[in-house]
Amino acid sequence: MTIVTHSRTAKRGTYTPSAALVKDVLAGRAIAIARMISRAEEGYPEAAEALAELYKHGGNAHIVGITGVPGAGKSTLVSALIKAYAAEGRKVGVIAVDPSSPYSGGAILGDRVRMSETAAAGGAFVRSMATRGHLGGLTRATLQAVDVLDAAGYSPIIIETVGVGQDEVEVVTAAHTVVVLSAPGLGDDIQAIKAGILEIADIHAVSKCDKPEASATVSALQGMLSLGGGSGSHWTSPVLPVSAVSGERIAELKDAIGAHWAHLHDTGELAARQRAICKTRILGTARHLFQQKFQQESATLETHIRAVTERRMDPSVAARALLGWEEIR
Structure with missing residues (x-):
């Protein structure tokens, strides 16, 4: 049987079950990695068991979040870091989260084409993922993609977020080290964003030095x-x-990222960050499953919407009823 495979570029070929991809992912084969990430992104139930198995093989990668306001030069910075890590023989993974196309729902690639060219030369793996309307700078499948790269032996794994200002704070719940990139000449704009993304930084970088x-x-x-x-x-x-662009002080930034990773290990703070990441993932997955359940069971949700609209029930009681904590009255 031939069907369309789940890679970013759809091609017709023999479908490989996700469980059969696990071995190739662990061996670091790029095609298997790309297919597994695609299936995670599309939410294919068939891939759940394979993703769970890959998760058990991870936990070794240094996850680095690169965030900042739009136009700060995040993609260019990630390209420079890929070169710096490649020069050391490091196996770098990049998940670049993009705004969704309003028509296709796919990622708007932009500078990702240039980044991919750098990645090809440096042996890195770059994947662009669409937000698909998800607020907070990350998509639901972002950390599943990180799991796949982690199991495949990539480290560091860089998450480059979409660049939406204060909503970027979600990256702090996904990364061990967060780099906030600012552009020179922001002036009063710094005051506008300092209460959001600036406080989450482990390292501040200023582009175009x-x-x-x-x-x-x-x-x-x-x-x-x-x-x-x-x-x-x-x-x-x-x-x-x-x-x-010139590469000036990129090595210093790379060293600072490494120093922070060492600091987390030496002080024991890494365990706390790992725990926070796990907590966020469990609660985030629970929210997703809850929403998915009642999108599929729209009649149940509609009953409670009608009760709230008619003032027979308040929203908090309706929410508890959906959870099975309260009976509808």
Whole structure:
């Protein structure tokens, strides 16, 4: 039987069951990795058991989140980091989360084409994933894709988020190390975003360090950090000016990422971060399954919507009823 495979580019060929892909994923074969990520992204029930098996083989990768406002140069920075890690013989994985196309629901690739060219030269694996309307900078399948790359032996695994300002804070629940990238000359814009994404940074990077405004942006960030409260960690977030185009100070940023990873291990903070990631994933999956269940059972949901609309029930009681905690009255 021939059907359309689940790779990003649809081709007609023999379908391989997900369970049969596990061995090839563990061996690091790119085609198997791409197919498994596609099935995770599409939510194929057939892939659940294989993904669960791959999860057991992970837990070794350093997950790095790259976030920041749109236009800061995140994709260019990721490309520069791929080159830096490749020069050390590191096997880098990248999950680049993009805005969804309003027509197809697919990812708008943009700079991902150039990033993929860099990845091909450096032996990295880059996958672009659409948000599909998901708020918070990450998609539901982002961490499943990370699991696949982790099991395949990639480390670090970089999550580049969509670039939507304060909604980016979700990346802190997915990564061990969070790099927030700012562009020079933001001025008052820094004040507008500092209550959101700036506080989640383990490392601050300022792009285009060759511009004269870069030093002012670095000073502004350092000033705001000095006024901020403690995070409970003994780590002091550095502010590093970099140029992804020229490569200036990219090695220093790479070293800072490595230093933070070592800090997490040395202080025992890694266990707390892992626990927070697991908690978020369990609760997030529960929310997804809850929504999925009542989208499929629309009549049940409609009954409660009608009761709330007619003021026979308030929304909190209706929610409890959907969970089976209350009987409808």
